[in-house]
Amino acid sequence: MKNRILNTKIKSGLIYSLLCVGIMVLITNCDPDETQTVAQFNNLSWHDEFEVDGAPNSAMWTYDIGIGDNGWGNNELQYYTSRPENVVVEDGMLKITAIQESFEGSGYTSARLLTKGLFEQQYGRFEARMKLPYGKGMWPAFWLLGSNIDEVSWPFCGEIDVMENGGSNPTIVSGAVHGPGYSGGNPIKKEYAFENSRADEFHIYGIEWGPSYINFYVDDVLYNQITPESLDAKDVDRSNWVFDNGPFYMLINLAVGGNFDGNPNADTVFPQTMYVDYVRVFSAN
């Protein structure tokens, strides 16, 4: 019942905001930018528009470097670097590029950026406008991890995958959450299929995260809501909902190979670049 009320509230809020946004765009802009609805979180608390060429702003982003343990836990093939070949801001965008090259014993290089220790927030709207690479073995992701990961470890910290895509499925993206009893290959996950567009065109991927719910959006489409009740389907006790325990930080990366989309094949074209137009985070007023 509570859930239904919440849904209705969100839906009507969404409709009104959509209309307002639609009107605003047409009034002010001849070439409308795809703009995301903000239903409840209107206070822009953090954002990077990637306007300054060069390395990403070090006050906002840090890096994971290397190959992690067992390919970052997923048999990924890339070596993450912070070199400009792999990560650079130019043309008003963050560009993360996966390169096929021999580097420190790995066959590919790429980059993974995170806001850990620099920006962390509980609840709000987290969104990014992105154009993804394509081809088998490409695994771009925009995601969040619980800031208490070093104390409680994964998956107890919680993980929110705002957007993941396997490059062999250029019209399908997915959003998921991971926690105790529903992690790794068994997350709570839903796919979103583009009807007449592709993931290698620009789209906005976002979540709206509040107490006991996470809504998943692609552009202006709300395609999933995950709540503690969603754990029932996994036979996991609702007490394992770990998304009301504190702030999360953001990650953006382009993995190569691994468990999500398999490894690249002969048809995979390298280099491949993930373009991020902006990342914006809103909090409640």
Added chain:
Amino acid sequence: MKNIKLKHWRTALAIFGLMVITISCERGFSDDVELATFNPNGEIFTDIPIGLNDSVFISFDPATGANVEGFDVDNDVAFEGSSSIRIDVPTPNDPEGGYIGGIFKDRGAGRDLTGYDALTFWAKGSTTATVGTFGFGTDFAENKYAVEINDVELSTTWKKIIIPIPDPSKLVQEKGMFLFAAGTQSTNGVGFTFWMDEMRFEKLGTLGQPRPAILGGQDQTAQINIGTSLPLSNLTQTYNLPNGLDVTTSCTPAYFDFETSNPFVASVDEGGVVTVDGPGEIDPETGLVDNTSVITGYMGGVLASGSLTVQSVDIDVISIFSDLYANVPVDNYNGFYFDGFQTTLGGAIEENGNNIIDYTEMNFVAIEFYGREGSGVPPVDASDMTQLHIDIRVNETVDPSDFFRIELFNNFTTGNQVAGSFTISGSELLSNEWVEFDIPLSSFAGLSAQDALGAFIFVTDGTIANVSLDNIYFFNEN
């Protein structure tokens, strides 16, 4: 609550509409512009043919073996609705014709297909046969914007076939709605049936990553004689489909815009024909003659992979085997002297759109051009020629002790026969890479006359068993 919501919708919609009318971008047409008004209908066949020529199916010329009997509309089989197109593929020995193929043509002035990105239809076969060609843009007139995909495997259940339009902006008035050609190559000569339904041009929006290519995407270099023309071959466009797989269509030059980097050396017309116009100009920076031009192509603003770097030369040529020059008639590219202990197999083949000679199991082999067995092929009078050009690619590992000997015969097999030979050592050759040689005819020791050249015999004695040859011609630099 619902009522209130509806009210707000209406108000909001009214405002929305007003805004669009009054404030959206103005980008009108001036009075001078006469807009094309060709039919934008993308439908070709649903349950009936849509706007097609009365006969619907226009066969290839029966003189080529095309069977005109195998086309029908089948009212018992349909993917959607009540009927489909049925094609009965004949056996090679069918007296009515050994294959089936043709086009569907717009019955009007042509259609405006610029709003679509693919031709799509559903197909299934009576067996999992392969159809040689599907396409569109062939109208049996100019065939200007012809597009084909090849070797499409059918399933015995309905499967959607997608043929991307290489660049939809070109198709403002297209009559060639559909093309197919099918034989029984994939079924060992057994006839089969396939059906097609719901055929239309569609705006999918899910095609991405256009990757046009010329010359099969290869960067090629050629020394070409002034005044010579040659067509750019192997023109393709590749799109990534919504299922993640690539599909490559072969397409006509009209989809491309070609460029030359040096108009003093070479030009390229809209038909993709490159003509070497002159020797180039002196580069003021270096004081040297720049005789090089790079030919590239664009489709829809995307640079095509592949290029042709032309170096213009001014030479007299008698070509035995080359794509660059008109070849003189020859008897063969492999004389097959099997009773003389020859083991060499092979001859002229096509490799990625380029004609080459390919030999395997080689010990020795001849190219004959003297009129073998009364063929009428005349010997070559190379009196005015000074050099032999030949490209050699060894298709295996090559050792310094390997060799490739070229023997050249005048008045071959007659009482006046003279011969000379020139040996290329393994250290001058590369494994799996082309090496070009210009060999003075005076280096062929013993060749005292060259007014009636009639044969090459290439000898490796098995030191090189697998080798490819190309651009075999005599020349004289002016």
